[in-house]
Amino acid sequence: MGFFGTARKLMQQNIREYGMYIALFVIMIIFTITTNGTFISSRNIVNLVNQTGYIAVLAIGMTLIIIIRHIDLSVGFLAGFLGAIAALGMADSNVIAAGMNLPVYVVIPMTLTLGILAGLITAFLVAQMQIPSFVASLAGWLIYRGAILVVTEATGTIIINDDTFNAIGNGFIPDIPDIGILPGIHKLTLILGVVAIILMIFNEINDRKKKQTYNFETLPTEMFAIKLIFISAIIGAVTWVLAGYRGLSWTAVVVLAVTLIYHFVMSQTVLGRHIYAIGGNPDAAELSGISVKRLIYVVFGSMGMLSALSGILFASRLQSATTTAGTLFELDAIAAAYVGGVSAAGGVGKVIGSIIGALVMTSLTSGMNLMGIGISYQYMVRGAVLAAAVIFDVATRNTGK
Amino acid sequence: MDIPLLEMRNITKEFPGVKALDNVSFRVTKGEIHCLVGENGAGKSTLMKVLSGVYPFGNYEGDILFNGEEQHFRHISDSEKAGIAIIYQELALIPELTVYENILLGHEIKNGFVVDWNETIKQAGIMLQKVKLDINPAAKIIELGIGKQQLVEIAKALSKDVKLLILDEPTSALNEKDSENLLQLLRDLKHQGVTSIMISHKLKEVISIADTVTVLRDGKTICTLSKKAGEVSENALIKNMVGREINNIYPPKKHIPTKDVILEVKNWNARNPALGRDILKDVNFKLNRGEIIGLAGLIGSGRTELALSIFGNPDNYQIKGELYLNGKQRKFNHPRDAIDSGVSYVSEDRKGDGLIMIQDVKQNISLANLKELASQGLVVDNNAEIKIANKYKTELNIKTPTVEQKVSNLSGGNQQKVCLGKWLFVKPNVLILDEPTRGIDVGAKFEIYTIMRELVRQGMSIIMISSELPEVLGMSDRIYIVASGRIAGELSAQEATQEKIMHLATN
């Protein structure tokens, strides 16, 4: 088979996966043209990434939930509620009666722990009491909605004054001292980008070598080289764009870290395999010695933690906790997961896919905002894109491998 | 009176990496019972799916003539309209619906716009009588055993106006008596003018019922044998199917089991709280190291429930009694405990409880023992996984282009082998096999029996649940007969006969 033959075969086999990247790429091109380049400006992209952050982490958790054939509707208001708790935790009790005067280093772990607890409660209802997750989490939706109102009742919006906390949603990683070259470019970001490329190449080559020692099929050399160049170019381009404004934001760092960890767990570990297995066929998984109940706790617990993280990112970005924080986050997260290719039937879905899905959805919002399109049409366009993504997914499901 | 009802000419059907049918020709005469036989993966089910429109016209090459006319079925409903009804290898009933709802699903009896339930129930009752199934039409499918479900499937097919009835391994899940019922049913239908095509791996049945047999091998038609011409015999079938002769399908015993007891169950009682009834009553049995014991009995006698109650009780029965493994009393609260202690269970229902159909062969084989493939039990070594999967692919002769093929794309028998591979990879001391050769061709059966013999020679102990009496007799060192949740008797291999077993099983 010639070079193009191989390329075509790869394309056919992986059309579902590549489809999302292509969609994101096309959307970005369209908005770049319609906004005369504003969309692709460093400043806008950095903003876009920061806006995606709090939905992206929810989308990751939701991906796992949907993979095991459940749903969690409570995550939006749980995020909002825990954001308010975090704000109260740091608030000065002289200003707000319920303030706890806690340092940020206590507040963040505390909030994440509360998130895990909330997730475990949902898991208890689902696993132990056998309540459908839709209903259990709808109850959570109502309860946390009420809880936000209770917490913010006295003061309305709770202002956050902690600079460290606020930096998570608004700050950027520091740069190395100015050495006189590349003025106006964030050099540490560039260095990190280069390191990422080197690590990626190293990792891929290593992987290929291992496969070859087993005599397994690998990509032909020129194909492999092109793949490496292509991925390097993308990482390079993103890094360059980010470095052109203020560099990597802390939000981006957090999302990247969460993405990498979850991607690793889902694709490489026994735990990940077990999660896919119970999504694929819970009965068979149970008989294979996998405790479905235990994994429901793990997955909902992780969702709760990520809800807390989402709440922290959002509160930090607004530098305050508001009464409406978290509204519709759950639906954005679910939409992102579906655009990213998870299947409602369970057992199928990728973490990276959901991140791309989240980027697609935020790009749409951001692009349409820049174009000055009204909010009403924005909803319709996003709805249409969601439907189109899922149609594409279903249509290509049977042609893949 | 040799009018062809169906003629399939030069049918070729390819899947990525597999030529499932290669220029197959197949001809069925009006009014006959035509059996289609061949090894697992030979293309039998695929041929029937081409015929019934599951793979629509244009998706395959070749011509289909039915009733003298060329047909272009684009959907199953097209072939149904033409009078072809097919019962798939994998049952297609809706578990949560009642029997009558299932029987008339898709062609509901209506009174204006609304379903006429009374008439539906009456019609369903008539259909059930036709298949001699004495159950309440209002029972849910999920409450029925797999054997009764099969009969409901047939009742469902009969409720349509059929000229050609296709049954893909209808008796694989049935016991002798139900199978004989079913075969008699086919003969009756034949007298009423219904032509049938039956796929089966049970050669005795084929010989008893077929007027004509077509043998497929590797996607090609090997031959068509006629009963009238005296061409149909077990030897002829095996030889054409496998391409070589197998003289004794049950390989001879090579060693004598030890007398040390590895597993013992005492005064074992179980109650299913969901159904609210006792399913096992005072069960006592022993398994020695290196021994194969057979659990014989009717379908629904409680053998699967017994296995599950030992294997970590996944269905949460209320259990009373004692379980000893290697002389130590044990209690398994989850299949995991049982697996970790060296007990494995290969389910009878591979699609429902055995495999993850959307995952590939290697992921299914590794699932119950991922720890072994993971460094520190955490990170899975993907390459080692492929290697292991390939090892079992070779050992069990699983027919698939690669171990990265989804199991839903494998033929039924090959799926069964994947199940077996999965549990062999766990390397258990006690292996419980629930209907291990259901839907498996003679050649592969012989391979599996040979593997079982080899496993016990290495010191493994096997509990084999089987509704095929010849298999129970051919493979077991000792036989327990289970009836209505009790052990109705124990027979040694020497004293056991089909008659004795049936006598104990039905009393």
Ligand SMILES: Nc1ncnc2c1ncn2[C@@H]1O[C@H](COP(=O)(O)OP(=O)(O)OP(=O)(O)O)[C@@H](O)[C@H]1O
């Ligand atoms: N959807 C599919 N995609 C890819 N390959 C398939 C698909 N369906 C069947 N095959 C392959 O086609 C071949 C024939 O399969 P088929 O199911 O017709 O076999 P069979 O004769 O019915 O076997 P069995 O007795 O085990 O049921 C097998 O090699 C199988 O793996």
Ligand SMILES: [Mg+2]
């Ligand atoms: Mg088949």
